[in-house]
Amino acid sequence: MKQTIRWCFALSILFLLSLMPITEAYAAPQLExxxxxxxxxxxxxxxxxxxxxxxxxxxxxFSGDLVIDYSESYGIGSAKAIPFTIGKGETKTLNLALPGLSEDMAYNSDYQMFYFYDGDWENGKEIPYKGNKSIRPNSFGQDTTFFLTLTESADRLRALSTVKMVGMGGSQIIHLGQMKDFQFPTDNAAYDLANYLVIDEYVLGDLEQEQQQAILDWVQTGGVVLVGASDNTSAELGLLSEKLPLTLTDERKTLKAEKLTVFANNKEFTEDIAIFGAKANEGSRVVMKSDNEPIAAINSIGKGAIIQTAFSLGDEPLSKQANYSFLLTELIKKANVNQIYQNYGGQNIKEQMTNEVGQMNELFPSFQVSTPLMITIVIIYIILVGPLLYFLLKRKDKREHAWWIIPAISILASLAIFAYGAKDRLVRPQIQQSSFYEVQADGSLSGYYVESLLSNRSGNFTFEAENGTTMVASKRMNPFADNSGNVQAMSILNEQADKDQLTVRDVGYWSVSSVLGESNIQEVGQFAIDLTVEGGNVRGTVKNEFPFALKDVAIWSGTKMINLGDLESNESIEVNEPVGSALLVPIAMSNGSQQYMGFGSAMKAADLPKERKNSLIRMSQMTGEQKTQPAIVAHTEDAIVPVSLKDARAEMSAINMIYQTFSPKTIFSGEFTLPSSAFDIAVNTEETSGYYNQMSESKFEWFMSNGSYSYEWTIPSNVPVKDVKWKELQLANTDTSSISVEIYNVATKAFEEVTSGRFSIKENIDQYISADGKIKFKVNKQASNGDDYTRLPELRLKGEVQK
Structure with missing residues (x-):
């Protein structure tokens, strides 16, 4: 009996113990x-x-890490770890910003985007949860233009739906002011998908300070804000009011319909509108004026701009005018902000960086092994283990020792080859840093970088970046597997107050991993440029005001580099070089520049620095395609990108390119020729359904659907148009099989047919040039085979300055 009682007691204890895990599981966080x-x-x-x-x-x-597993695009991506604590019975909402989201993940039905780790992601246990495992947003291509609006009624801005600009593959209009319970982001990256923010009599000043600052920071990085007039514009716009290009007065005036027609590229307006009196603020640029009073002006801020009008954007009768969208188009075009409409094959800039710069940056000189040396070692080895060893052993009558001597020599030879190949890889990791920066007006640098790591061991490597510089890893792609998910297994980003940390995980022994991103460095310096072009020569001085030495300083004019030499910090150089033309022209890249990748010829280790530099020049031109000025370009071998390897010393090889655009003083005298590369050109569709997009670095190769297009050339602003007697206007390379061209006669206010592929006018040329230096053409595209490729004609002007 006692034995039975003991067994029952023991079984009861075991039963109670078995319940403990169930109790613990029940007490665990229950997340949704x-x-x-x-x-x-x-x-x-x-x-x-x-x-x-x-x-x-x-x-x-729950207290631990929330890890968001995502890719910015197909080739780049890093998971993001966020410290997260939530109490029992609590609900928390996180308003975050992602730098991008690849649509490839939407095709993976098993993809999980959110993970919770108890404690931290490195050592913690994964906590299960209910609800959304991933998200499925509607993704649009890079050529889709996003308009965000702040207005009391969407009908006031319905003209935005028919705005058409170069490269637009369509548009999306999001009326933020009409969205219920919308939370304005506090991180400017959340606005990056937007091209334009249109503010129509909306009280932006009611937003929190951080929310207003996010909008201003977005403008700094390339966003464009279009602001209309109201009774109290300055008070309504909060932080933006300090950056407005116009100061409005209480005076009311009338703007005639005829003036609106001129502003809208001769699209007819039938009713006058009311406007406010206005004066331009210091540093702003007036782009529309009537009777010497500003109607619209622009203030450039960093890479972006604020456009302000002296009229309301949504009031009638303007908002009801049939051609209002053409006026909005002209306003936006005049901002001259490089909205990324270039053809990158559907890729964003950072993914393009992995192809244009990253592939070259991942080639390390230590990869190259001397072929003659390897052949010599093999020949010596064959001689040693062959006739020489046999002769020596036979002479000593010790041939029985060959069984251990031959393996020993093989081992020694292998060790020698290994030591030679690994001499630069054993002690420290190696990093190659490549970047390109544009110098801003305030002396800051803005650009993109790639850092490639050649590991000296396996395991995790952590990079640190200072504020203003982002990081994302280039994904280590497996051609035999699905690469759309589980990004956290490759790299995880921890955002912190002072420095962000990116951990690249499970790096293989002697393997290459790359980190890239956007970088903005404040108060660095600039070039002091004082150059004059006269008589086909450029003269003056260029001073290096950066705190580091610069190599291969050059004037970048068109596709030409005029080499000036090297400059130490705070050193100046006297310039006296032939230009080959009457003026310096905007930066450009020749069509043959893709040869920098070394295709068709074997590259040596000594060629790699030059090829890295060439790839940076090409990439900088692609991102600055709309630049209308020449530039000073150079590179430094100092590691100026604020990204470093944590808890490790690495051997650094840096090539960081810097360029700064400038406007040289140009003195014209006697006869001169303006080549096609000197002009600024603008293409616009005459039809709301037309599609057109520049297809390469060439300004004249486009994808254009059938239809009618305006084709406008602007003479450089430094040409004294009023003092020039024009001798000849030439139009060449017209593809008459797919397009017909007409030229606008300013005197008769009518278009005239261009009758041949090579067209020339030698008399009354002034009749075709407007007072502000514009030459207008109409291009009618009618390709019978449906081919969208279009080669636009090139213009050249010959003139003589009158004494």
Missing amino acids: VKATAGFQNKIKYGEGLPLTVTVVNSGDE
Whole structure:
């Protein structure tokens, strides 16, 4: 009986112990996730977007890391780790910003985007949860233009739906002011998918300071704000009011319909509108004026701009005018902001960096092994283990020792080959840093970089970046596997207050991994440029005001580099060089520049620095395609990118390119010729349904659907148009099989037919040049085979300055 009681007691204890894990599981956090992305669930491929994550906890407190597993685009991506604590019965909403979201993940049904780790992601246990495992936003291509609006009624800005500009593959209009319970982002990256923010009598000043600052920071990085007039514009716009290009007065005036017609590229307006009196603020640029009073002006801020009008954007009768969209198009075009419409094959800039710069940057000189040396070692080895060893052993009558001597020699030879190949890889990791920066007006640097790591061991490597510099890893692609998910297994980003940390995980022994991103460095310096072009020569001085030495300083004019030499910090150089033309022209890249990758010829280790530099020049021109000025370009071998390897010393090889555009003083005298590369050109469709996009670095190769287009050439502003007697106007390379061209006669206010592929006018040339130096053409594209490729004609002017 006692034995039975003991067994029952023991079984009871075991039963109670078996219940303990169930009790613990019941007491664990019970999380449920709801997530949304983009604006109205719309995003743009490879561009920044808002992400809202709401977490409900019906269990015990959770404290650890929330890891968001995502890719910015197909080739780049790093998971993001966020410290996260939520109490029992609590609901928390995180308003975040992602630098991009690849649509490839939407095709993977098993893809999980959110992970919770108890403690931290490195050592913690994964916590299960319910709800959204991933998100499925509607993704649009890079050529889709996003308009965000702030207005009391969407009808006031319906003309935006028919705005058409170069490279637009379509448009999306998101009326933020009409969205219920919309939370304005506090991170400017959330606005990166937007091209334009249109503010129509909206009180922006009611937003929190951080929300207003996010909009201003977005403008700094390339966003464009279009602001209309109201009774109290300055007070309504909060932080933006300090950056407005116009100061409005209480005076009311009338702007005639005829003036609006001129502003809208001769598209007819039938009613006058009311405008405010205005004066231009210091540093702003007036782009539309009537009777010497500003109607619209622009203030450039960093890479972006604020456009302000002296009239309301949404009031009638303007908003009801049939051609209002053409006026808006002209306003936006005049901002001259490099909205990325270039043909990158559907890739964003950072992904393009991995191809144009990253592939070259990942080639290390230590990869190259001397072929003659290897052949010599093999020959010596064959001689040693062959006739020489046999002769020596036979002479000593010790041939029985060959069984251990031959393996020993093989081992020694292998060790020698290994030591030679690994001499630069054993002690420290190696890093190659390549970047290109544009010098801004305030002395800051803005650009992109790639850092490639050649590891000396296996395991994790952590990079640190200072504020203003982003990081993302180039994905280590497996051609035999699905690469769309589990990004956290490759790299994880921890954002911190002072420095961000990116951990590249499970790096193989002697393997290459790359980190890239956008970088903005404040108060660095600039070039002091004082150059004059006269008589086909450029003269003056260029001074290096950066705190580091510069190599291969050159004047970048068109596709030509005029070499000036090297400059130490605070050193100047006297310039007296032939230009080969009457003026310096905007930067450009020749069509043959893709040969920098070394295709068709074997590259040596000594060629790699030059090829890295060439790839940076090409990439900088692609991102600065709309530049209308020449530039000073150079590179430094100092590691100026604020990204470093944590807890490790690495051997650094840096090539960081810097360029700064400038306007040289140009003195024209006697006869001169303006080549096609000297002009600024603008293409615009005459039809709302037309599609057109520049297809390469050449200004004259386009994708254009059938239809009618305006084709406008602007003479450089430094040409004294009023003092020039024009001798000849030449139009060449017209593809008469697919397009017909007409030239606008300013005197008769009518278009005249261009009758041949090579067209020349030698009399009354002034009749075809407007007072502000513009020459207008109409291009009618009618390709019978449906081919969108179009070669636009090139213009050249010959003239003589009158004494």
